[in-house]
Amino acid sequence: MVDILVNDIIPILVIMILGYLCGKFYFFDDDQRQGLNKLVLNIALPAALFISIVKATREMFVKDIVLTLISIVGVTGLFMLSYWLDKVMFHRTTQEAAVCALIAGSPTIGFLGFAVLDPIYGNNATTNLVIGIVSIVVNAITIPIGLALVNKGQANDRKNAGQTDEKTGEVVTAPVTDKEYKVLKNEKGIEREIDLMRAEIRNHEGRAKKEPNNSFGEAVLNALKQPVAWAPLLAVVLVLVGIHIPSSWAPSFDLISKANSGVAVLAAGLALSTVKFSIDKESLWNTFYRLILTPAVIVIAAYLCGMGSDPSKISMLVLATGLPPAFSGIIISSRYNIYVKEGASSVALSTIGFAASCIFWIWFLPVIANLFH
Template identity: 25%
Template sequence: MQVVIDIIIPVFAIIIIGFVCGLTKIVSAESAKALNSYVLYVALPALLFYAVATAPIGELTNWDFLFANLIGILGSFIVTVFIMIFIFKKKTAELSIYGMNASYGTTGYMGLPLLIAAFGHDAALPAALATLIHNIPVIAIVIITFEWARAKNDVTSNNTFTFLKNVFKPVLFHPIMLSVLAGLIFSIFEIPLPNSLDIFASFLADAAGPTALFAIGLALVNQKGIISPSILTKKEVNTLIGMKLVFQPLLTIFLVLVVFDLEPIWALTTILMSALPIGAGTFVFAQKYNTLTKETSMGIVISLLIAIVTISILFVILINYYNLTVI
């Protein structure tokens, strides 16, 4: 119970403060977009770069950790796609958005701040790597799926170069990917960070967690009208929430406990990251491709409210199971 008071409550309290500030118009709810851009393009990349650049290269090739995360993500994605095909009779590129809802969590905006608040620098690297794994593969699948469908439908365009550019440019130039690649260069070649760059990156990294949490709360103000009694009967949304908050964590727990051999902090990071609510980034792609925007918004808000309870319970269980001490 003490860990809930010391770690969980302060983390979710920042989200609540963001919501209250937006609701009372102390901070404009429209500012959420600017804050999200700051986190995505500045603070979060700085945190990921710093964590990777200062890590020994051996820790970056923890294959059990990488595969445990990746299989958990893709497993939930693929199973959801099959459910949508065979039970809900869905088809075409929208299947990838369903899969993204079931496998893409708030790793950078909630997982990272929570783990670093609990375990400090020891959790920074596994949390950073997990964020990369949870982001890039799913984003790549969604982009490839929609660009492939667009290319097939556009009979006037046979430009392979344009297709490849539309697919790979957003992935390769994603701020998370660029920051990790930059960090890898420093780690692989054992380049010490100059003091000025060290201080610069660490300052920005420290701002990533609180700002991201505040932005989540602020963004909820614009979503407060979504929740209604009719949502509880919408089977598609309930299925996606169940896949994200129940199936993916259970699959990942099986992988961590039975299939792979992970050190305690890496195991806890893997499981906790899998249990996070549907990530806000999912809505960005739903909106970009004008697909399932309403269902995705519902899923994000409801899964976040549920996760406040489920994450708290899971976090306490994992800390006790692995006998870890919070800072």
């Protein structure tokens, strides 16, 4: 445990703090931060996912089918549960609950997946397969669902604009347009959009001009067009059909993929430096849901589905799904001026709290495993 803390967790925190300080002292300008983000999401991460998954075999996929199903059903189901609970517990609108689900219900597997799991479990095919599967689910399923729900909520608000809400007695107003948002931003000093994370939301929204009217199918299609989604899917297809990438090709992918972890953690620190946050009941709940409740459900599901014989895979899956929030949520929050304060607070608290929750799960999972042996 001490070795993991000193050799794995502390370096991540140090680099993240370095990124935070760089952001606070404006060491990187907007274009440079945008460039770092694109490097991670469009080049380094897709290369890392692709080369790590193609090293697997069809036998591994068959053997890990339970892990795959738990990842797909678990991550998607917990995303929708977060959405529903936010509507029930905090009386949020459809679009607010959707942004909450993108924050509390989706891990930032792209930024921190390799940085956290590889040092602890080693850079092997199983670890990378877990990261690849969770990455596909987040990028190709939950984020498009979130965008579709945001668009649905906004469409309903536009339809009902001018009517009186039966519960509150207030007049419903339509959400602000892009032009109105820019005016508000200038006149009222609304905090600037998070430049570091802006590219990620573009990856999932695509460049469609009619964002508010995008259907779920269009949102999925736009997500699948991005390298972070299609690269791991292509690798999975190649493995399943039995096409092997020559080993001589690996160094070309490895060289750029090695940049992923360090740059991604630095980028996460930069992202935190751009948000102001406060502590309230909702942000605490979102942090608990992301770091404690989600991995706890995954642990229970894994043992109920017979994965108890391989506790190391359970541990990998728990840490992969128990990472801090996907930055897509706060980007969408800033872009649409929805759930901004609560979203920023939840992202900041969860990222800080992950240092403690990561250590907790690394310690607690072997205790659980011993109970089943």
